[in-house]
Amino acid sequence: MPPLPVVRSLVSRSALFWAAIRAALLPFGVDFGRPASAVLVVTLVTILTVVAMRRRGEHLFLGNLGVSLPVAAAVMGATAAALEVGAASVGRLL
Amino acid sequence: MTDDPRGESGHEPEEESGGGSRVLVASGVGKSYWRNTVLRNASLWVDEGTVTALLGRKGTGKTTLLRIAAGVLRPDYGTVMFRGSPHSHARLCRLAREGLFYVPDRGLFTGSRPLRWFLASAARRHGAPEGLSWRDAAREHGVEDALDTEARHLSGGERRRAALALAELRQPACLLADEPFRGITPSDAEEMTATLKDFRDRGCGIVLTGHSVPEIFDLADRVIWLTGGTTHGLGTPGEAREHPPFVREYLEWASWGRRQPR
Numbered sequence: 001m002p003p004l005p006v007v008r009s010l011v012s013r014s015a016l017f018w019a020a021i022r023a024a025l026l027p028f029g030v031d032f033g034r035p036a037s038a039v040l041v042v043t044l045v046t047i048l049t050v051v052a053m054r055r056r057g058e059h060l061f062l063g064n065l066g067v068s069l070p071v072a073a074a075v076m077g078a079t080a081a082a083l084e085v086g087a088a089s090v091g092r093l094l
Numbered sequence: 095m096t097d098d099p100r101g102e103s104g105h106e107p108e109e110e111s112g113g114g115s116r117v118l119v120a121s122g123v124g125k126s127y128w129r130n131t132v133l134r135n136a137s138l139w140v141d142e143g144t145v146t147a148l149l150g151r152k153g154t155g156k157t158t159l160l161r162i163a164a165g166v167l168r169p170d171y172g173t174v175m176f177r178g179s180p181h182s183h184a185r186l187c188r189l190a191r192e193g194l195f196y197v198p199d200r201g202l203f204t205g206s207r208p209l210r211w212f213l214a215s216a217a218r219r220h221g222a223p224e225g226l227s228w229r230d231a232a233r234e235h236g237v238e239d240a241l242d243t244e245a246r247h248l249s250g251g252e253r254r255r256a257a258l259a260l261a262e263l264r265q266p267a268c269l270l271a272d273e274p275f276r277g278i279t280p281s282d283a284e285e286m287t288a289t290l291k292d293f294r295d296r297g298c299g300i301v302l303t304g305h306s307v308p309e310i311f312d313l314a315d316r317v318i319w320l321t322g323g324t325t326h327g328l329g330t331p332g333e334a335r336e337h338p339p340f341v342r343e344y345l346e347w348a349s350w351g352r353r354q355p356r
Contacts, residue, residue, distance in 0.1 A: 003218035005211055057201025060166065061212065063186030064195055064202070064260070065219045 002067045002075065010072055013052075014079035017045045022087075032091045038084040045080035046073050116175075117142050117268045117299040118194070120163040123172030125155070132158050133169070134323040140268065140299040140316075145290065147310045147331070148303045150320035151347060156303040157199065157272055159320065163301070164196035164270050165189045177267065193267030197257045197274060203245035209256055210241040216263045228263060235259040236285065250277035258289050268299045275306035283309050305348045319344060 002010070021044050030037045050073050053059055059069050118140050125133040132155040140146040150156050161167040163174055165184035174184040177192055186196060203212055213228035232238045235255045240248060248256065254274055261269055274290070275283050287309055294300055294313075302310055311317075317334040319326045321343065328334035335341065 003215045005215045005218065009207070009211075056204045057198070058204055060186070060196065060198050060201050061203070063166070064190050064264070065216055066187050066191040067219075068185065068187040 002062065002071065003065065006062065006065070006067065006072075007075060010049075010075045011079045014045055014049055014076035015083060017049050017052075017076075018080045018083045021045060021048070032084070032087045038081070038088070041084060042077055042080045046077040049073070049076045115142055116140070117177055118163060118270075118301070119175040120159065120169075121173055121175070123159060123162055123174075124170045125158055125162060125167070126170055131323060133162075135172075136320065136323065136325045138163050138301065138318060138325065140301050142267070142299050143294055143297045144315040145294055145300045145302060145313045146316045146318060147314035148301055148318050148320060148325075149305075149307075149310070149344060149348075151344060152305075154320045155323060156320055159325075160196075160270050160272050160301065160303060161198075164194065166196065166198075190264075195261045195264050195266035195269050197254075197261065197269065197271040199272040199276070200253075202257055202260070203248055203253055205246060206244045208242050208244060209237060209248065209252075212245065212256070213241075213259060213263065216260050226262070228259075231259040231262040232256075234262065235289065251279060251282040254278055254282070254286060258286070261293070265296075266293075266298055268301075269293060270301045271303070273304040274302060275304050275309050287313060307345065307348050 001007070018041065021041055025037075025041070030040070050069060053069070053072065059072075062069070062072055116139060118138070120138040123133050123136045123138075124131070136155070136159055138146070138148060138159055148156050148159065158167060162169045162172070165174065165181065165186040165188065168183065174181045176184070176189050176194060179192070181189065186194070190196075203209065209232075210228075213232055217228040229238070232241055235258050237252055237256045237259055240252045240256070243252070271290075274286055278286065283306065290300060290302075290313055302313065304310055311331040314331050317328040317331055319328050319334070319340050328337050328340055335345070
């Protein structure tokens with residue numbers, strides 16, 4: 001498991017990407033609560049955050065700490081999935 | 095499809111004997127980028143408590159070989175052996191857990207987070223060595239004043255000193271440093287040399303690349319010359335200076351480069 005500061009950083013970045021992707025998909029009618037749209041958004045968040053990390057070379061710092069990129073991707077994907085579930089639950093309550 | 099020239103001009107790492115036990119061996123490594131073959135049957139090795147200098151002109155594949163040895167890049171063929179265990183698909187995270195530390199030319203400290211974030215994360219991950227906090231490591235390596243500086247604004251010298259502070263927290267068995275003397279002041283270079291000697295004296299096997307021949311020869315116990323995509327073990331720096339092709343094709347080129355105005 002990555003150290004706590006790294007997890008916090010991964011979670012906040014993932015949340016930012018999730019919000020941006022959700023906002024970008026709104027005009028296309030991709031709404032909350034549908035499993036297909038949730039899978040699409042989680043996949044996009046995971047891929048884009050990993051690409052951003054690699055472009056900036058952050059995987060070298062994580063690698064030196066013994067944290068693999070798939071583990072970091074899993075943390076970011078899980079964050080996006082949790083946000084999807086949360087948003088869908090709020091939508092149902094409303 | 096890449097030709098596999100293993101066996102043509104391969105240099106067996108076992109031919110050269112070192113001081114301690116062999117900590118890292120990358121042998122028979124080949125790598126091509128698209129149709130451009132960079133490495134052909136190249137090898138790299140380092141023993142405990144010794145410094146290996148990997149030298150060669152620009153664009154000969156030093157960084158590629160170092161990245162393969164560090165598990166950052168996958169070779170087309172060849173193997174990496176770290177502390178006696180073969181890694182057919184070596185990955186940095188796995189090698190790092192076993193005691194390897196890789197200092198890339200750039201990319202270790204990126205983004206808007208302050209330097210303290212990187213050091214504190216490393217200390218939390220592995221627990222700082224006994225009696226050494228991440229603040230002590232920062233102080234020891236002269237980056238205490240840069241702890242609140244955003245990583246992207248660190249100078250070249252600060253980056254390299256911070257990388258060594260990070261390595262200090264990890265206490266690696268093997269340190270791979272890509273061009274550690276590039277873009278730093280003479281006083282930083284002196285400090286860097288002293289720090290690397292300290293790592294070596296504690297049993298760490300070090301591989302260095304770069305073109306700062308005086309500093310590197312001062313440190314190195316063994317010289318490996320990379321030319322034409324293959325490596326040649328030249329022995330000690332003194333023996334390397336007696337190797338005419340190396341002197342003609344590399345040392346004269348490197349010393350000419352140092353005389354040019356920057």
